[in-house]
Ligand code: ADP
């Protein structure tokens with residue numbers, strides 16, 4: 001049995017506010033599972049349910065084979081790290097790290113040893129530098145976050161829960177702490193549930209990734225699978241930067257119509273009247289005019305990104321636009337530029353023809369079409 005299991009978990013605050021609708025998932029020892037989703041999609045609520053800081057409206061939380069719904073947070077043996085650090089301001093870093101062990105009445109020699117080891121691991125003691133005697137107010141943001149992480153690690157809990165622990169750090173430090181986090185948690189061999197709205201963090205850290213939206217898990221898979229095989233239009237549009245192009249198209253028979261261009265869809269049992277074609281900006285290839293499948297476009301915006309440039313182009317004979325990533329050394333000649341959309345890079349999604357898919361369509365009508 002998995003170390004942590006959520007079974008049909010629901011949290012309802014009112015008739016209209018249900019940030020967690022029906023979530024089932026399990027996390028094994030040594031697994032690093034990220035909950036990724038936009039702000040307000042219920043990530044923190046889910047974590048707080050696991051920690052016991054909120055009670056579920058329905059469903060079960062099982063840790064180490066035992067249902068813990070009725071257990072108070074202190075008896076669940078989970079350690080949580082918050083975005084806001086949540087350190088005691090009047091205690092030194094050492095006492096903050098030791099606080100949970102003191103409550104549990106560990107022998108003081110063991111406390112001292114564990115605090116020292118963990119502080120070294122998190123570089124709070126590094127050469128001549130020693131942050132342990134300092135109060136949180138005397139430490140930098142990065143050091144405070146390390147103290148909060150140390151406080152979680154030192155307890156050796158059954159499950160680690162981390163809620164956007166890096167989001168208060170500046171970009172450079174975030175990258176550095178991110179790779180340290182990965183090494184630290186790989187060595188723990190315990191289930192980790194990590195909440196973030198940052199797809200780079202989720203992709204780089206996780207062994208598996210749950211994309212959350214609307215209180216439901218939209219897809220649960222390893223990061224590369226989420227990227228290469230998004231389960232629906234929400235996941236397709238949320239994961240990947242720059243965002244995947246998603247073009248709503250009408251179909252005739254087995255063919256989707258893109259301006260003067262026809263794209264054949266392999267035979268389906270029931271052919272939809274409308275589909276959404278998805279293609280990532282990095283998967284579109286520059287083509288020559290005379291190539292059979294070349295799509296003619298007009299470039300209307302070029303954004304330099306350093307190594308690459310991001311082009312926005314309008315497809316001839318349509319109002320549809322595409323964004324294309326091209327390496328920086330390419331120079332474009334003429335006003336009309338031709339592109340190839342490789343078949344194997346196209347993602348097809350169901351679509352019922354309502355023009356504003358993000359607002360009006362339930363996600364189950366925007367599922368991937370596996371052709
Ligand atoms: P996320 O962490 O994904 O940004 P949250 O889980 O914090 O989202 O919140 C999800 C939704 O639940 C939000 O609309 C938030 O306002 C609401 N919410 C969170 N906690 C409470 C609460 N204690 N009472 C009422 N509504 C809440």
Ligand code: MG
Pocket residue numbers: 043044045
């Ligand atoms: Mg949150």
